[in-house]
Amino acid sequence: LLYIATTLPFVIWMMLNFIEEIPKTIEHAAQIMGAGRIYTLRRVVMPLVAPGMVVTFLFIFILNWSEFLLALTLTQPRVITLPILLNKFQSAMEGRLYGPQAAIGTVITIPVVILGVLIQKHLITGFSFGTIRK
Numbered sequence: 001l002l003y004i005a006t007t008l009p010f011v012i013w014m015m016l017n018f019i020e021e022i023p024k025t026i027e028h029a030a031q032i033m034g035a036g037r038i039y040t041l042r043r044v045v046m047p048l049v050a051p052g053m054v055v056t057f058l059f060i061f062i063l064n065w066s067e068f069l070l071a072l073t074l075t076q077p078r079v080i081t082l083p084i085l086l087n088k089f090q091s092a093m094e095g096r097l098y099g100p101q102a103a104i105g106t107v108i109t110i111p112v113v114i115l116g117v118l119i120q121k122h123l124i125t126g127f128s129f130g131t132i133r134k
Contacts, residue, residue, distance in 0.1 A: 018052030
């Protein structure tokens with residue numbers, strides 16, 4: 001619930017830009033052809049906004065996946081997230097344990113890389129959508 005409260009303004013800001021870029025003429029054309037509001041939203045608007053939703057999802061996923069401070073203050077010692085686990089690999093006697101830190105860091109990045117590869121096609125469209133103003 002706390003993650004939703006922190007990321008919702010960013011989602012609204014990102015998606016508002018994508019939604020404003022959709023030409024109103026497309027929606028009017030669908031209404032002229034007899035499509036209702038729900039049909040227009042589901043079959044016309046959503047496919048045009050989908051790349052923006054994918055990019056926003058990836059940004060929010062990375063933001064929440066790598067979040068450190070909130071997890072550090074709100075987690076219990078027995079239940080920790082991966083970024084907190086990464087920070088625990090240091091000791092007063094030995095300093096930083098670079099081997100285990102590198103291994104955990106690699107494990108942490110694997111889901112983000114896999115997700116990025118899976119939605120790569122949508123990312124290119126989503127990143128470039130809304131950049132050129134007329």
